[in-house]
Amino acid sequence: MTLKELNFFYKLSENPQVTQVASELNISQSAISLAIKSLESSLNEQLFDRIGKKLILNEKGKYFKEKTLSHYLALIDATTIFQENKLAGNIKIAASKTISNYIMPNVYYNFLSKYKDVKLDILTINSSKIIENILKSQLDIGLIEVDTQNSSLIKEKLGNDELIVVTSDKNYKKEAFIDTIEKKWILREIGSGTREIFIHKIGEIAKELDIFMQLQDFEEIKTIVLNNPDTVTAISKVIVQKELEEKKLFEIKLKNLELKREFYLIYHKEKSKNLLFETFISFIKEQFRNQI
Numbered sequence: 001m002t003l004k005e006l007n008f009f010y011k012l013s014e015n016p017q018v019t020q021v022a023s024e025l026n027i028s029q030s031a032i033s034l035a036i037k038s039l040e041s042s043l044n045e046q047l048f049d050r051i052g053k054k055l056i057l058n059e060k061g062k063y064f065k066e067k068t069l070s071h072y073l074a075l076i077d078a079t080t081i082f083q084e085n086k087l088a089g090n091i092k093i094a095a096s097k098t099i100s101n102y103i104m105p106n107v108y109y110n111f112l113s114k115y116k117d118v119k120l121d122i123l124t125i126n127s128s129k130i131i132e133n134i135l136k137s138q139l140d141i142g143l144i145e146v147d148t149q150n151s152s153l154i155k156e157k158l159g160n161d162e163l164i165v166v167t168s169d170k171n172y173k174k175e176a177f178i179d180t181i182e183k184k185w186i187l188r189e190i191g192s193g194t195r196e197i198f199i200h201k202i203g204e205i206a207k208e209l210d211i212f213m214q215l216q217d218f219e220e221i222k223t224i225v226l227n228n229p230d231t232v233t234a235i236s237k238v239i240v241q242k243e244l245e246e247k248k249l250f251e252i253k254l255k256n257l258e259l260k261r262e263f264y265l266i267y268h269k270e271k272s273k274n275l276l277f278e279t280f281i282s283f284i285k286e287q288f289r290n291q292i
Contacts, residue, residue: 001039001042001043002035002038003072003075003076004035005035005036005038005039006039006068006072008021008025008032008035008036008039009036009039009047009061009064009065010065010069010072011024011025012032012036012048012055012057013057013061013065016048016051016054016055016056016057017053017054018032018033018053018054018055019053036048036055043064045060045064046058046060047060047061047064048061087115087117087118087275087276087279088115088117088118088276089117089118089119089274089276090118090119090120090121091118091119091120091121091140091141091276091277091280092120092121092123092138092139092140092141093120093121093122093123093139093140093141093142093143094122094123094124094125094129094130094133094139094141094142094143095122095123095124095130095142095143095144096124096125096126096127096130096143096144096145096192096193097124097126097188097192097194097216097217097218098145098161098193098194098218098236098238098239099143099144099145099263100122100124100143101124101218101239102236102238102239103238103263103288103291104122104143106287106291107283107284107287107288108120108122110283110287111280111283115279118276118280123139126188126189126191126192126193127144127145127146127191127192127193127196128146128191128192128196129191130142130143130144130266131144131148131150131153131266134153134266134267134268135150135152135153135268137268137270137271140267140271140277141265141266141267141277141280141281141284142265142266142267143158143263143264143265143266143284144193144263144264144266145161145192145193145194145197145261145263145264146193146196146197146261146264147262147264148264148266151269152268152269152270153266153267153268153269154266154267154268154269154271155264155265155266156264156265156266156281156285157262157263157264157265158262158263158264158265158284158285158288159262159263159288159289159291160260160261160262160263161236161237161238161260161261161262161263162236162237162258162259162260162261163194163197163198163201163234163235163236163237163259163260163261164234164235164236164237164240164251164253164259165178165181165232165233165234165251165252165253165254165259166225166232166233166235166240166243166244166249166250166251166252167183167225167229167231167232167249167250167252168225168226168227168228168229168231168248168249168250169183169229169230169250170247170250172229172250172252173252174250174251174252174253175252175253175254175255176252176253176254176255177254177255177256177257178202178205178254178257179205179208181232181252183210183230183231183232184210184212184213184228184230184231184232185209185210185211185212185231185232185233185234186212186213186214186215186221186224186225186231186232186233187211187213187214187215187221187233187234188214188215188216188218188221189214189215189216190214192216193261194234194235194236195214197259197261198234198259201257201258201259202257212231218235218236218239221233221235222235222239222240222243222249225249226243226248226249232252234259263288265281265284265285267281
């Protein structure tokens with residue numbers, strides 16, 4: 001049973017004149033007859049009475065039409081949905097916490113506002129977990145804060161970011177070597193992009209840090225640092241921009257050390273690149289250029 005056979009069936013159910021239906025569909029009468037015989041054979045039932053050159057729907061045919069027409073129309077809709085609206089479908093995306101919480105909300109909103117037949121399955125997890133899930137093909141797109149050289153991944157740079165060291169102690173020195181900062185360090189958990197970049201940049205000094213707490217959420221870290229002047233953290237500047245402007249947090253500039261990093265978009269090299277996928281990636285890149 002094929003959609004073509006069903007199409008012929010419903011056409012003939014409305015017009016028993018085979019010659020007229022054949023002319024309308026621009027095919028031969030014999031092609032219609034063979035298709036109807038094939039349909040009847042697959043059902044093991046005769047659907048039409050052959051009267052002269054007409055095919056008249058019989059009782060079985062009427063019952064078959066009653067039970068199947070709505071399903072046929074739904075199938076026809078399904079076969080044309082991507083022709084009528086190419087940008088339709090689902091994308092599963094995950095972003096690291098800095099990107100997810102402070103950059104992507106507007107990107108998601110703007111994209112869904114523009115393309116109403118798209119659904120986004122959005123996750124917020126750390127960079128190492130995103131890489132792992134992309135490699136397992138459990139995600140379509142990942143947005144991460146760490147570099148990766150995995151040969152199974154396609155990596156595209158989205159923009160630059162800067163980690164800064166901040167405290168709520170307004171009287172603390174405004175510039176220092178990192179190993180002279182005598183405060184309790186509040187850092188992200190192991191596996192987070194922010195932590196990995198920070199630890200990598202400071203090298204051997206990391207072994208000497210007084211890492212007092214490790215948390216998963218930036219807002220928790222900010223709360224602790226804001227309420228405890230004896231603490232300090234390394235955090236993306238975009239996350240604390242408001243607190244810096246309101247002079248609730250204060251940057252400690254690091255001597256002889258820059259904590260620069262990049263944001264990357266990644267996906268599996270075997271990922272199929274349909275129009276929706278490519279449009280979404282282009283949209284993300286454009287939005288990052290406008291925000292960072």
